[in-house]
Amino acid sequence: MTDTPRVVIIGAGPCGLACGRELSALGHDNWTILERSSIAGGLASSIFDTQGFTWDHGGHVVFSHYGEFDRLLSEIMGDDVLHHDRSSYVRFEDRWVPYPFQNNLRHLPPEVAHECVLGLIEAQGGDPSMDFAKWMRVTFGEGITRHFMEPYNFKVWATPSERMASNWIAERVSVVDYRRALRNLILNEDEISWGPNNTFVFPATGGTGEIYRRLALRLGDHIRFGCDVVEVDPVARQLRLGDGRLEPYDTLVSTMPLDRLVQRLQGCPEKARAAAGDLEHNGVYMVGIGYAAPLQDDKSWMYFPQRHAPFYRATNFAKYSPDNVPGGEVDRYCSYMTETSYSPHKPEPRAGLEDRVEAGLRASGVIGGRPEVVSAHLVDIPYAYPVPTLKRDGALNTIQPWLMEHDILSRGRFGAWRYEMANMDHSVKMGVDAARRIVERTPEELWSL
Numbered sequence: 001m002t003d004t005p006r007v008v009i010i011g012a013g014p015c016g017l018a019c020g021r022e023l024s025a026l027g028h029d030n031w032t033i034l035e036r037s038s039i040a041g042g043l044a045s046s047i048f049d050t051q052g053f054t055w056d057h058g059g060h061v062v063f064s065h066y067g068e069f070d071r072l073l074s075e076i077m078g079d080d081v082l083h084h085d086r087s088s089y090v091r092f093e094d095r096w097v098p099y100p101f102q103n104n105l106r107h108l109p110p111e112v113a114h115e116c117v118l119g120l121i122e123a124q125g126g127d128p129s130m131d132f133a134k135w136m137r138v139t140f141g142e143g144i145t146r147h148f149m150e151p152y153n154f155k156v157w158a159t160p161s162e163r164m165a166s167n168w169i170a171e172r173v174s175v176v177d178y179r180r181a182l183r184n185l186i187l188n189e190d191e192i193s194w195g196p197n198n199t200f201v202f203p204a205t206g207g208t209g210e211i212y213r214r215l216a217l218r219l220g221d222h223i224r225f226g227c228d229v230v231e232v233d234p235v236a237r238q239l240r241l242g243d244g245r246l247e248p249y250d251t252l253v254s255t256m257p258l259d260r261l262v263q264r265l266q267g268c269p270e271k272a273r274a275a276a277g278d279l280e281h282n283g284v285y286m287v288g289i290g291y292a293a294p295l296q297d298d299k300s301w302m303y304f305p306q307r308h309a310p311f312y313r314a315t316n317f318a319k320y321s322p323d324n325v326p327g328g329e330v331d332r333y334c335s336y337m338t339e340t341s342y343s344p345h346k347p348e349p350r351a352g353l354e355d356r357v358e359a360g361l362r363a364s365g366v367i368g369g370r371p372e373v374v375s376a377h378l379v380d381i382p383y384a385y386p387v388p389t390l391k392r393d394g395a396l397n398t399i400q401p402w403l404m405e406h407d408i409l410s411r412g413r414f415g416a417w418r419y420e421m422a423n424m425d426h427s428v429k430m431g432v433d434a435a436r437r438i439v440e441r442t443p444e445e446l447w448s449l
Contacts (some may be wrong), residue, residue, distance in 0.1 A: 007031040007438060008239065008247060009257035010229050013042025014424050015412030018072065018431030019217050019253050020222055026230055026439040033219070034227040034239070034247065035312065039209075040216035043254070043381065043413065044424055046207025051375040055288040058339050058381065059301055059315040060085075060208040060424065061200035066446075068432045069425040070172035073201075076214045081201040083323055086192075088149065090303045091364050097220050099303060100174035101148045102140060103191040105181055108147075113185060116143035128167040130389060134150040135166035139175060151317040152305035158282040158343035159387050205323040208424075214364035229256070230449045234406035253434050255412035255427075257281070257383050262399060277396035278391040279417055282343045284384035285350065287345030287357040288317070290375035291367060295319060295330040302366065309360030310348065311338035326374075333374065336361055353444060355379055386417045416447055 009016045012035035024307060025029045047055045062081070063394035064070050068241075073081075089108055097107040102120075105113045119141020126139035132153070153161055153415045177193075184191055192198070203210040216223055228242035234254070238246040254261050260270055262276035301315040313336040317324045325333035338357050341350035354376040359368045386392075396417060403410055411430040413422040421430070428444065433444040 001030045004028065004030040005250035005438070006248060007251045007253065008035045008249035008255045010041060011035060011262075011415075012040040012212075012216060014044050014224055014274070014427040015415065015431040015434075016042075016253065017212055017268045018068070018428040019203055019411075020219050020431075021072070021215065022432045022435035023439065024222075026221075026435060028435075028439045030141075031183055031222060031404065032247075032398065034229060034241070035103055035223060035225050036228045038225050039213070041209040041212035042338065043384075044208050044212055046209030047377070047379060049288070049375055049377045051290060053290040053335055053378070054207045054324040055286065055334075055337055055376045055377055056208045057379065058284060058384065059313055059337065061300075062202060062208070062211070062424065063197045063200045066425050068427045069428045071213070072428060073211065076211055076218075077203060078106060080204045080210075082204050083201050083318070084199065084300060086198045086200065087298055087300045088192075088302065089299055090305065091309075091366075092147070092306070094365075094414075096299075096302075096365075098192045099189050100176070100191075101123060101303075102144050102176045102181065103184065104305045106188055106190075106209060107183045112147060114144070114148065114285075117139070117178060117182055117185060119143035119145070120176070120181050126166060128169075130166050131162050132166045133161035135169075136161065146303050146383050152303060152312065152347070155305065155388055156341060157385060158341040158346035159280065159389070161347060163280075163389050165388050165390050165392065166193070168418075169395075184228070191360065196389075202320040204321055207321075207324065213437065225446045228262060231266065232264045232408075234408060235267060237407075241247060249405065251438050252408045253431075253438075254408060254410045257414040258399065258410050258417045261403075261408075261415070269402060270404050270445065272310035272399045275395040278395040280343075280387040280389050280391070280392075281383050281414070282341045282346075282385050282387060283380065283382045284339060285340045285342065285383060286352055286379040287340065287354055288337045288375065288377040289310070289354070289358050289361060289373060290325065290333060290335045290377075291371045291375050292332065293324075293367070293369075293371035294332060295332050295334040297334065297366070302364075304360075307388040310353065310356050311340045311360060314338045314361065314366055315351045329349075335375075336366060350378070350380070369399055383414055386414055386419050388420060390418050392417065393449075400449055409437070411447060421446060
């Protein structure tokens, strides 16, 4: 090891950028980020189509659990953000039910609401050791599970719930008891403020990616774009890039998908390679539809558990910022960003998906009439959600200790492969913690096995 160990970071997404920024803040400047693509941000980058619409890689909103993320956002964006109160709904049959569905049963047809409340009364309460399918039924009962939880979660995860664990729930799923549900039903009250993202901010210009574009500019020549890491030699401590160049390191921080990292490792134990095969993920097609119609919808985003639409979520993207439509003219344009998952368990033909999405927006009542479609933009995101399967934790407990023994920290949304810590603020926090671990030898505060 040299006096100033060389840190190489794979990936210029939120985790990698935050790690580099913190290394410099700690006075450690011997570091480089290698980014395969030509832009920073990873899954948090934004896209600008030829018609003048801005799209994200899915439905991002900016909220935080961590001071490190708050300070970064304030430093990078200042006042260039817009503040929003969440206004989210579930499309159920012919109506909009306020989110969370299970907290607002009064908006359902009476017979469905009755079935859902009875199921809650009979529910026994879930155990984190259960698979997700069992957990849903013992937590919510048959009604809520059948009408919303099961169909919606399959549309999101593209994975049978019997294959999934339930120890990731925490802030991801609102758990309501029958007393609260019954009170809301009888008193005609809504409960819409659940969750950490009930208020959020969004960049005034440039989409979510503007945060990371600005951060990358500050890091300057520390970032090298167009560098695809194809091989990792943990003994020689060097990387081989796609063009044949070798890149030495003393400590490696990898934010590439963990299964891909294992594939690239020389000398990796067979049990770790086998464990990587147990890691599952889905893919998502982001389809953005831009209309020549004024923004009139006040919803933030919407959930779609039923089959009349291929997507599981649609985001009213023009509401997030006028800059997301051409010329900022929300009196002329509106835009909806949709997400449709796919996997071996749930194939989704790409051909014709834009047309199916647009038809789904109309069939669901999101857009009325037949306004002109100005833009239909599709982006394939092959690694979208790290799926918390029953085998995941065992796989991570096999792979991660071996990596850390070789001074390789695999962090970030797909580096850690833990959905319960996969938001942007989590990724930034993991990057900051990794830098502090390297320089100050302090334990990481967020990531753990």
